[in-house]
Amino acid sequence: MSGTKCTRLNGALVKQVLDSVDSVLFDCDGVIWRGDQSIPGAPQVINLLKEHGKKVFFVTNNSSKTRKMYADKMTSLGFGVREEEVFGTAYCCAMYLKTVCKLEGKVYLLGSNAMEQELEAVGIQQTGVGPDHVFGKQNDWASVPLDPEVKAVVVGFDEHFSYMKLNRAMQYLIQRDCLFVGTNRDTRLPLEGGKAVPGTGCLLQAVETAAQRQAQTVGKPNHFMFDCVASQFGVNPDRCLMVGDRLDTDILLGSNCGLKTLLTLTGVSTVAEAEAHWESGCSERKGMVPDYYVESIADLLPALQG
Numbered sequence: 001m002s003g004t005k006c007t008r009l010n011g012a013l014v015k016q017v018l019d020s021v022d023s024v025l026f027d028c029d030g031v032i033w034r035g036d037q038s039i040p041g042a043p044q045v046i047n048l049l050k051e052h053g054k055k056v057f058f059v060t061n062n063s064s065k066t067r068k069m070y071a072d073k074m075t076s077l078g079f080g081v082r083e084e085e086v087f088g089t090a091y092c093c094a095m096y097l098k099t100v101c102k103l104e105g106k107v108y109l110l111g112s113n114a115m116e117q118e119l120e121a122v123g124i125q126q127t128g129v130g131p132d133h134v135f136g137k138q139n140d141w142a143s144v145p146l147d148p149e150v151k152a153v154v155v156g157f158d159e160h161f162s163y164m165k166l167n168r169a170m171q172y173l174i175q176r177d178c179l180f181v182g183t184n185r186d187t188r189l190p191l192e193g194g195k196a197v198p199g200t201g202c203l204l205q206a207v208e209t210a211a212q213r214q215a216q217t218v219g220k221p222n223h224f225m226f227d228c229v230a231s232q233f234g235v236n237p238d239r240c241l242m243v244g245d246r247l248d249t250d251i252l253l254g255s256n257c258g259l260k261t262l263l264t265l266t267g268v269s270t271v272a273e274a275e276a277h278w279e280s281g282c283s284e285r286k287g288m289v290p291d292y293y294v295e296s297i298a299d300l301l302p303a304l305q306g
């Protein structure tokens with residue numbers, strides 16, 4: 001590899017990079033924890049960064065938890081984190097509908113209890129979550145009852161996703177003035193032991209295909225999540241570091257927003273994939289090449305303890 005991209009971050013360079021930033025954004029899964037277990041050393045890294053006066057935030061595409069649920073999980077794992085420092089797509093999606101779309105009307109929600117709660121916290125009504133049982137026969141499906149107050153279809157992670165929901169979403173989206181918003185496009189959720197399950201991106205693509213429309217997404221790599229953090233906490237992109245385990249979401253978000261980027265190898269992506277993006281010479285793929293990489297964020301510890 002040529003150039004100065006994707007440099008191993010160790011030795012004196014760690015302190016140099018940390019001194020050059022005031023804020024650090026962390027992805028969660030594969031970065032500070034895996035499933036229900038924290039990455040060894042991660043709580044200390046977060047707590048020491050704060051002791052050193054850094055602003056620390058968490059940006060996750062997972063829409064299945066509210067900010068409070070994340071803060072509670074983090075606290076139980078030893079991270080000193082406040083609810084206000086967590087930006088999940090359930091919360092950011094609600095903020096997007098309220099502040100950017102200025103939605104007046106209800107949401108038809110394909111999502112979770114967490115999304116329901118975050119929408120209601122900003123005063124947006126929605127149609128409810130849970131199973132949608134088969135209604136009538138095929139000839140009836142195009143005239144399934146719709147709520148005339150619905151002005152947006154929102155797609156997040158929905159364990160009750162079904163043909164009936166897909167149909168209902170399509171019938172709403174045939175109305176051209178109906179907004180169409182997705183939390184994120186991650187197609188797979190990685191699990192322990194190399195296993196995986198389908199992610200929200202699969203559900204969103206099904207709805208997009210049926211509706212013959214493209215959704216606006218709020219999650220990484222879209223800059224809206226960073227805008228949310230920056231507008232609430234006055235973050236300067238030039239002095240901000242994005243830390244993540246995925247090149248196509250975390251690192252690309254950092255590049256899209258002009259942040260410094262750090263790939264950690266405790267999750268999904270590899271250095272070989274980053275090198276392939278670099279060597280492709282394709283400008284779009286270069287946004288997925290991090291400035292630095294570490295084996296684990298615990299590699300930051302010596303510089304913080306010194």
Ligand SMILES: [Mg+2]
Nearest residue numbers: 027029030245
């Ligand atoms: Mg991750």
